Structures are given as structure tokens and as C-alpha cells.
Amino acid sequence: MGRPMSRHLLAAGARVVIFSRRPGVVEDLAARGMTPADSPAAVAQEAETVILMVSDTRAVEAVLFGPGGVIEAPLKGRLIIDMGTTGVAATRRFAARIAEAGGEYVDAPVSGGTLGAEAASLTIMAGGGDRALDRARPILSVLGGALTHVGGTGAGQVAKAANQVIVGLNIGAVAEALALARRAGADPARVRQALKGGFADSRVLEVHGERMVSGDFRPGGKAVTQRKDMAQALELAAELGMDLPATRLNMGLYDRLIDAGGGGLDHAALIKVLESEAEVDPDPDRN
Amino acid sequence: MGRPMSRHLLAAGARVVIFSRRPGVVEDLAARGMTPADSPAAVAQEAETVILMVSDTRAVEAVLFGPGGVIEAPLKGRLIIDMGTTGVAATRRFAARIAEAGGEYVDAPVSGGTLGAEAASLTIMAGGGDRALDRARPILSVLGGALTHVGGTGAGQVAKAANQVIVGLNIGAVAEALALARRAGADPARVRQALKGGFADSRVLEVHGERMVSGDFRPGGKAVTQRKDMAQALELAAELGMDLPATRLNMGLYDRLIDAGGGGLDHAALIKVLESEAEVDPDPDRN
Numbered sequence: 001m002g003r004p005m006s007r008h009l010l011a012a013g014a015r016v017v018i019f020s021r022r023p024g025v026v027e028d029l030a031a032r033g034m035t036p037a038d039s040p041a042a043v044a045q046e047a048e049t050v051i052l053m054v055s056d057t058r059a060v061e062a063v064l065f066g067p068g069g070v071i072e073a074p075l076k077g078r079l080i081i082d083m084g085t086t087g088v089a090a091t092r093r094f095a096a097r098i099a100e101a102g103g104e105y106v107d108a109p110v111s112g113g114t115l116g117a118e119a120a121s122l123t124i125m126a127g128g129g130d131r132a133l134d135r136a137r138p139i140l141s142v143l144g145g146a147l148t149h150v151g152g153t154g155a156g157q158v159a160k161a162a163n164q165v166i167v168g169l170n171i172g173a174v175a176e177a178l179a180l181a182r183r184a185g186a187d188p189a190r191v192r193q194a195l196k197g198g199f200a201d202s203r204v205l206e207v208h209g210e211r212m213v214s215g216d217f218r219p220g221g222k223a224v225t226q227r228k229d230m231a232q233a234l235e236l237a238a239e240l241g242m243d244l245p246a247t248r249l250n251m252g253l254y255d256r257l258i259d260a261g262g263g264g265l266d267h268a269a270l271i272k273v274l275e276s277e278a279e280v281d282p283d284p285d286r287n
Numbered sequence: 288m289g290r291p292m293s294r295h296l297l298a299a300g301a302r303v304v305i306f307s308r309r310p311g312v313v314e315d316l317a318a319r320g321m322t323p324a325d326s327p328a329a330v331a332q333e334a335e336t337v338i339l340m341v342s343d344t345r346a347v348e349a350v351l352f353g354p355g356g357v358i359e360a361p362l363k364g365r366l367i368i369d370m371g372t373t374g375v376a377a378t379r380r381f382a383a384r385i386a387e388a389g390g391e392y393v394d395a396p397v398s399g400g401t402l403g404a405e406a407a408s409l410t411i412m413a414g415g416g417d418r419a420l421d422r423a424r425p426i427l428s429v430l431g432g433a434l435t436h437v438g439g440t441g442a443g444q445v446a447k448a449a450n451q452v453i454v455g456l457n458i459g460a461v462a463e464a465l466a467l468a469r470r471a472g473a474d475p476a477r478v479r480q481a482l483k484g485g486f487a488d489s490r491v492l493e494v495h496g497e498r499m500v501s502g503d504f505r506p507g508g509k510a511v512t513q514r515k516d517m518a519q520a521l522e523l524a525a526e527l528g529m530d531l532p533a534t535r536l537n538m539g540l541y542d543r544l545i546d547a548g549g550g551g552l553d554h555a556a557l558i559k560v561l562e563s564e565a566e567v568d569p570d571p572d573r574n
Contacts, residue, residue: 088471111485123485125478148481151473158473159481162464166487169463169533173456176531177449180520183527184375186438186445191412194435194446198398198410200453202489233467240470244463244561246456249536274531 001110001117002053003029005083005143008120010034012142017047021054039068049079049139056228057087064094076102079135083124083143085109085229088154088161088236091127095153104132105153108140109160113221121145125163127155161236164229165247168267170204171226172250175271178212182275189213208268220266227254227263288397288404289340290316292370292430295407297321299429304334308341326355336366336426343515344374351381363389366422370411370430372396372516375441375448375523378414382440391419392440395427396447400508408432412450414442448523451516452534455554457491458513459537462558465499469562476500495555507553514541514550 002020006029010016016034019042020026030036037043040063044050050070052063060082064070070080080098082091086107095105106128116122122144126133133149140147150159177200181191192209195201211217230251237244256273257263265272289307293316297303303321306329307313317323324330327350331337337357339350347369351357357367367385369378373394382392393415403409409431413420420436427434437446464487468478479496482488498504517538524531543560544550552559 111482111487113486123481125481146484148477150477150481154471155473155477158468158471159478161471162468162473162478163482163485163487165464165467166457166460166482166489166492169460170453170457170487170489172533173453173460176456176534177452180452180524180527180529180531181445181449183529184441184445184448184523186414186442186449190435190437190442191446191449194410194412194437195398195450195453197433198450199490199494200398200450200457202453202457202491203486204489205453207486236471237467240467242467242470242561244467245540246459246533246536247463249533253532274529 001114004114004117004120005051005053006034007032008142009139014139014142015047017043019043039072040064040070041068041072044070044073044075044078048077049081049135051139052080052082052084054084056084057090057232060084060086060094061090065097071097071101074102078103079106079132080104081106081108081136081139083108083110085160085164085232086157087232088157089239091154091157095128104129104135106132106136107154107156108136108147109156110144111160111163112144116145117143124148125150125156125159127151127153127157127159129153158236161229161233164226165233165244167204167221168226168230168250168254169246170202171208171267171270172246172253174202174205174209175212175268175274178209179271179274208266211266211268212271217262217265217269217272219264220268222263223254223257223265223267223269224263226267227251227258230254288401291401291404291407292338292340293321294319295429296426301426301429302334304330306330327351327357328355328359331357331360331362331365335364336368336422338426339367339369339371341371343371344377344519347371347373347381348377352384358384358388361389365390366393366419367391368393368395368423368426370395370397372447372451372519373444374519375444376526378441378444382415391416391422393419393423394441394443395423395434396443397431398447398450399431403432404430411435412437412443412446414438414440414444414446416440445523448516448520451513452520452531454491454508455513455517455537455541456533457489458495458554458557459533459540461489461492461496462499462555462561465496466558466561495553498553498555499558504549504552504556504559506551507555509550510541510544510552510554510556511550513554514538514545517541
């Protein structure tokens with residue numbers, strides 16, 4: 001997702017300094033007019049604002065505080081924006097260490113996936129102080145369609161956890177409903193049609209319901225990622241002494257999908273677990 | 288819901304013959320120009336099309352086949368339309384008995400509640416033969432905004448079961464997400480706002496999410512009704528040899544809400560179970 005996002009920033013007139021752990025990405029983007037850097041520290045040396053878009057909490061920690069990490073650059077006056085899906089407690093720890101080094105920190109995870117990144121229509125949930133948000137807003141507005149300042153540091157990640165809980169559970173809801181309908185002899189496509197506009201309507205019924213009806217489970221959002229996000233939400237809940245019974249059950253269903261070889265399929269493939277574990281097809285390109 | 292529905296039919300020019308088991312309803316509607324009848328059989332004697340809007344499967348059975356029931360009238364050429372939420376297997380039995388007596392049967396349950404009935408904007412999910420549907424369509428179009436012919440007899444009830452499964456589970460999803468957000472120190476109103484337009488968006492986030500944020504749990508759809516609908520979907524699944532694990536868990540959460548005295552609250556009050564069973568407030572009028 002970082003690639004289309006950096007292109008939007010460049011097109012908006014920013015000088016974009018880039019680093020990626022993936023081979024080829026830096027060269028590709030440098031050829032488009034961005035400035036290559038050979039470490040996160042080198043990016044932070046040159047850029048006033050540093051944006052992270054990496055896979056998980058561990059990767060954020062490595063980019064910020066590992067060898068060659070952002071922390072090795074002088075951070076006074078720098079603004080660090082983490083746009084990945086990162087743990088809440090870790091986010092607060094990272095922000096505190098950046099603040100000690102003189103920088104500001106905003107957590108700004110997104111919903112909308114690669115399509116949203118390409119279209120600059122990402123939904124952005126931001127956490128941080130008012131001043132840091134004021135600095136981040138013009139940059140984030142280039143990347144997303146809607147930005148909500150949810151609260152202080154970590155609040156963006158809390159909102160993202162809430163988002164992922166709802167997406168996973170709504171997928172589970174549509175999966176049970178359509179699997180039941182099919183087993184009861186009704187056409188799932190017509191049932192989905194009949195439900196549109198009523199209280200059962202949702203983006204998940206629209207997007208993932210369509211995937212369940214057509215049986216096309218090329219990702220999209222992968223089952224393994226959804227499973228990771230549910231685990232992260234459950235970890236947060238456990239830290240708060242709280243049980244999320246439906247989220248826990250849903251993660252178990254994703255485990256069954258993954259165990260049956262479906263981890264690389266779109267998260268809508270959860271319906272296969274309900275219809276029959278034996279039928280899970282591990283090949284996402286079969287359609 | 289039968290009251291506003293019968294008024295729409297009258298306004299559309301139909302001669303409306305009415306029976307109700309509730310005292311006062313027949314007198315009230317007769318005063319508006321409808322024809323009173325003293326039993327379901329008397330309605331079926333006079334009307335070519337008989338519409339049922341009663342509370343559950345047992346009530347449908349009593350109105351059709353109990354003393355003074357529809358079956359006591361000559362049914363040749365009559366069309367019976369059941370618009371309540373009725374069991375699928377029972378619907379197929381009822382339709383077969385009506386067919387033996389020479390009548391036709393359509394199951395046409397609705398989503399949209401009393402507000403949808405008042406506004407004639409109900410979402411109608413219909414099951415039955417093509418010819419019966421052709422007869423029912425002009426009548427149903429007076430009552431609803433959208434009508435989908437889902438399939439043969441019982442398919443409307445299958446779609447309604449799917450609808451209720453999704454509504455209950457989506458409420459559970461928003462409840463876990465917003466309870467988590469609040470416990471993690473974020474403002475649930477801002478989190479709900481941040482999620483709008485993304486993959487987590489739904490009618491339930493819009494309507495029931497707003498109730499959870501404001502804490503106004505005056506019904507709306509009652510928790511006891513949602514619990515009954517989940518039980519009915521699980522019964523259908525069991526008949527088909529199928530497990531719906533999230534639906535089963537969700538019904539258990541509604542049981543806890545009801546046990547704590549919240550059965551008369553809106554089904555959005557499920558969030559109280561997650562926040563703390565002790566805090567469940569049985570008074571739906573406290574706001």
C-alpha cells in the first residue's frame with residue numbers, strides 16, 4: 001500500500017524520501033522521481049515528516065528502534081505517522097520514546113485496502129495530540145477520503161481494532177446466514193438481494209456477500225490478516241480485563257479455515273468452514 | 288403492524304375485512320371503514336386474499352387450523368399470504384394443507400418493523416409458486432418498498448431467518464467493538480464516526496450503534512424477539528444437520544441480557560452484557 005500512497009504525495013508536490021525493506025521498491029520509486037534512502041534513519045534525517053506503512057507491530061518497532069532505525073536520526077521537531085495496524089499498548093510506548101527524543105507521534109491506521117490506497121479514498125482513524133494532528137492533517141488528506149481524530153495517542157489504533165472486530169464478525173454473520181439459506185434450499189444470490197436496504201444491509205453483505213455468492217475468494221483482505229487482527233483485538237481486550245466472546249469464536253473459525261489451507265484466500269472464505277471444512281480449496285486462483 | 292398495513296390497503300382501494308385477537312382493534316378499524324369479521328374463517332369466507340400478520344408459528348397455526356380458523360372456509364381459489372416470521376418447515380406444512388383445500392399460499396415475511404409498516408416501505412422476502420406470487424405482488428407492493436421473490440414455498444422464511452441471523456450478529460459485532468473502544472479509553476461516538484463509510488459500515492452501525500452510543504435502549508426491536516428469531520434460525524439449522532456457532536453464541540448473550548432483566552429493551556442493549564451484566568437496567572424508559 002505504501003507505493004500508491006507515496007505516488008499520491010509526490011503528485012501533491014511533496015519531496016518524497018523513500019526506504020523499503022522489499023527489494024526493488026526503492027529503485028522503482030526512485031525512477032519515478034522520489035529520493036532513495038538506505039535506512040529508516042536516513043529518511044528521518046532528510047524528511048520533516050516520517051510515514052510508516054509496514055505489516056505489524058514488530059515491523060514498526062524494528063523500523064523505529066532497530067538497527068538503522070528512525071531513532072538514530074535527530075528527531076527534534078520531526079513528526080512520525082504510523083499508518084499500519086499496530087498494537088495499542090505498543091503504540092503508546094513508541095510515542096513516548098519518540099517524544100523523549102523530541103519528536104511528535106500520530107497513529108493513523110486506515111481502512112479501505114489497496115484499492116482505497118490507489119484511489120486515495122482511505123478511511124483514516126487518527127490518534128494523537130491536537131498539535132500533531134494539525135501537522136498531519138494536510139498530509140493525510142492527500143491519502144484518504146475521510147479522517148477522524150478519534151482521541152489521544154493510540155485512539156486511532158483502538159478504532160482500527162473496533163473496525164476489524166466488526167468486519168470479521170460481520171463476515172461471520174453473512175457467512176452463517178448465506179450458508180443456512182443455501183442448505184435450506186434457497187438461492188443465496190436472491191437471499192442477499194432480498195436483504196439489501198433492510199436492517200441486515202452492510203458493506204460486508206455488499207462486498208464479501210457477493211464473494212460468497214460467486215465463490216470467488218481471490219483476496220482482497222486475506223484470512224491470515226483477519227485472523228491476526230482478531231488476535232490483536234483480543235490481546236487488547238485481555239490487557240483491559242475484558243472478554244470478547246464473539247471475537248474469540250470468530251478467530252477460532254479463521255483458525256479452522258487456515259488449518260484447512262485457506263489462509264491465503266479472501267477473508268470472505270470463512271463461509272467454507274460453515275459449509276464443510278473438507279471443501280476448503282487452498283488455491284485462491286481457481287476461479 | 289397489521290393496523291397500518293390494513294390502512295394502506297384500504298387507502299389503495301381494497302375492500303378490507305378484518306379480524307384480530309386483540310380487543311379493540313376490530314372496532315377501531317371498522318370505524319375507519321373496514322368490514323369486521325368475528326373469526327379467521329369469516330375473513331376467508333368474504334375475502335379472495337387472506338393476509339396473516341401474527342406473532343409466531345403457533346399463532347399462524349391457530350389462525351389457519353384452530354377453531355374458527357381459515358381452513359373452515361371454502362378455500363378454492365383463495366390466496367393466503369403469511370407476512371409474519373414463521374418456521375420454514377411449518378410454513379411448508381401449512382402451504383401443503385392449504386393447497387389440499389384448493390388454496391394457494393405465499394410466505395412473505397418483512398424487515399423494517401413498525402416504522403416500515405407505517406411508511407409502507409417494508410422489505411418483503413417472498414416464497415411461493417410463480418402464479419401465486421403474480422397474484423400477491425400488486426397487494427404486497429402497496430405495503431412495501433422492495434419485494435424479492437426468493438424461491439418456492441418457505442424461501443421467504445429462509446431469507447427472513449438469514450436476515451435475523453445477520454441483524455443479531457451485526458449487533459453483537461458493533462457491541463463488542465464499541466465496548467472494547469470505550470474500555471480502551473476512546474470515545475465510542477468518535478469511533479463510530481470514524482468507521483462510517485469503511486468496510487465496517489452497516490445499517491446496524493448506523494441505527495443500533497447510535498443507540499449504544501447514546502444509551503437509549505427504548506425499543507425498536509425487543510431483545511426477547513431477537514432471541515426468539517435466533518432460536519428459530521438455530522432450529523432450522525438443526526433440522527438441516529447444520530451448526531451455526533456464532534448464532535448459538537449470540538443467542539446465549541441475549542439469554543444473559545434477558546436473565547438480567549433486559550428482555551424488553553431494544554436488541555442493541557446487548558452491549559450491556561459485554562460492559563457489565565450488573566449494570567443492565569431493566570427500565571426501558573429511563574432516558
